Amino acid sequence: MITILETSALNTVQDLGRPGYRNLGVGSSGVMDPVALQVGNILLANQPGDACIELQTYPFVLRFETATSFTVTGIDADITLDGRPVLPWSVETAAAGQVVRVGPPRKGARGYVCVAGGIDVPVVLGSRSTQLRGGFGGMDGRPLEAGDTLTIAADSTLVSGYGACPPSAIMDDLGDSSDGRVINLRAIPATDYALFTPESHERLWTAEWRITPQSNRVGYRLSGEALRLHHPIELRSYGIVPGIVQVPPAGEPIVQLADANTAGGYPRIATVIEADLWRLGQARIGARIRFHECSHQQGVAAMDPIRSYLDNLRMMVTHYRKSAQRRNGAKSGDKA
């Protein structure tokens, strides 16, 4: 079991999301950085869909009431276990009563506290993700509060002392900017692309768009010179998926994300490809974005590096855990 000692309003229990209920008006929810959660679950030999705590505000402090292996992925930050520094992206074992503190990130925006066995809140409509709008899933449909206790699904294996290379270190941001100040995202032109002026097309692909403070898990509002349609259009409500870039009448785009409504009515200029959504999930308010046009085939192929990164990690973790368990087994055998 875990007790939350310190948190603020925006930290929630999430898993890979709740697909399959958009036709009932229920958005997918789920982590904003699915790569980081998958890394955490692979490191801990969890199921891919096991739930974690998604952090958006810091510091976050929790106490393990039982001995547990855990990892914090997604960010680079000062993390301590009873005051001793531990590394992000690596597996540690906490003894019962030990306290983990996650400080504000140096890199990235959203941290993922993953525990061996996964966070065990009730599964609602096929997922443990918090659906904030609907008020269900996760911890009673609400963000975590100090004093909350969370159950961990039973797992007795305590293996630690290994970790993963962060995906950002392995998978190059495709862009030319190596200083990391601009986040490069690939996007495919969407339904209403042709209805925008040529100047707006040019601007979409060349401008640096700033992520405004009105950005959250629902979507990121970007600021920059307005994108214009040839003529105003009225659209009927249509389905929304994460990544879709809408342009409201004022002309500044919104990228819809994990907690987006299931239906919308603004013109759609483009969609950020699925393979790049995790980069957006780690983008901070104030950061700048550049969109790069890509084709369907390029968008599909872009998932390959993520898949092979996760496959390699899975293989290495399996090897490491097997040999660690053999060593541990041999030790207890020696004693007997």
Add this chain to the structure above:
Amino acid sequence: MNTDLTRETKRSAGIAPTISMIGTRAMLFEAPGEFTMAQQRRIWALMEAAQARPDVQELIPGVTNLMLVFSQPPEQPQAVADWLRHAWETLPERHIEGRLFEIGVRYGGALGEDLAAVAAHAGLSAQDVISIHHGSEYTVCAIGSAPGFGYLHGLDPRIATPRKAVPSLRMLAGTVTIGGAQAGISALTGPNGWNSIGYTEICQFDPHRTPPALFAIGDRIRFYPESIEL
């Protein structure tokens, strides 16, 4: 090339559907022309046909449109688009024999505070707006936006009212509303730009209920006045 031209001509003439990819894993089919129940019933027919496709993970019917979410990105989106176009042209309308809900409304008062504004916009008395509102039968066209929220078709055009310039900050779930040419019952408590004319105590969505949404596509709704406060 020739067929593309024909298609483009048909589209600009408003008689051919628009099909587009939303990222690599979703495709949006939009019916041409104005909203009619007949077009909506063709969307339902398309939805039913698409349900049988093994590559489809989710189907999201909207107002005269349908979004398909695939479990894997399609290798040939064009082939899926052709299939949709053919199905659209050949399938008969799908008449859904929905259930009839009779819903009691407390019209006016603090929970229907925009009744006077709707009446003023329509140039009618508040009493007339109420009579016209519960005089029609409504059909659930699509569910979306919020969990369980039904887009209701059937509003008498005389009381159609544009959305409010300044949304209510905390409209209660269960508020009976008018947004443009559509009617609805708000599904969540929160900010809302539709005009409130009354209130009903129904729960449109409960994740622990089967099915979780009270309304389904094709259901019909009749309102009746439980009380009126002018």
